Amino acid sequence: MPAYDAILAAPMCSLGACFTGDTLTRLDFLPAGTPASTRPDGRTRRLKRELDAYWHDPAYTIDLPCAPSGTPFQLRVWHALRNIPPGQPTTYGALAKQLGTAARAVGQACGSNPLPILIPCHRVVAANGLGGFMHASNGAPLDVKTWLLTHERRPD
Incomplete structure (x- = not known):
């Protein structure tokens, strides 16, 4: 730690x-x-x-100086994640198509995100379910992802 x-x-x-x-x-x-x-x-x-x-307010945009450290590819994925609106998740495949890459590569970049919430990797889900979160496919990480997605879907 x-x-x-x-x-x-x-x-x-x-x-x-x-x-x-x-x-x-x-x-x-x-x-x-x-x-x-x-x-x-x-x-x-x-x-x-x-x-x-x-x-x-899940629509609030967090405004803090931040500097994620990653590869050029990860930075490109993380930049794209910031354009996903709250309450409107997309899939790994759709984001991969937008970026001209593979869904698994997008998933790996999402899992390596050093600034979750600020860079909303939780807004990317699998085509047929929740997908993973923080390189995990079950347990507490998925509970956090579920909480964040539910929080962002709540009515105003």
């Missing part, structure tokens, strides 16, 4: 955040009940405010 700069409570789990300066570089889903940071700094308070706004 990385050394997190902050751990925040979220409705479905805890979130571990890593920063470089004021820039968010990693956001990990941690087990529910992981203790939150007791002395948040300015960047942590800003992240918490942005996430709270999203928890309240």
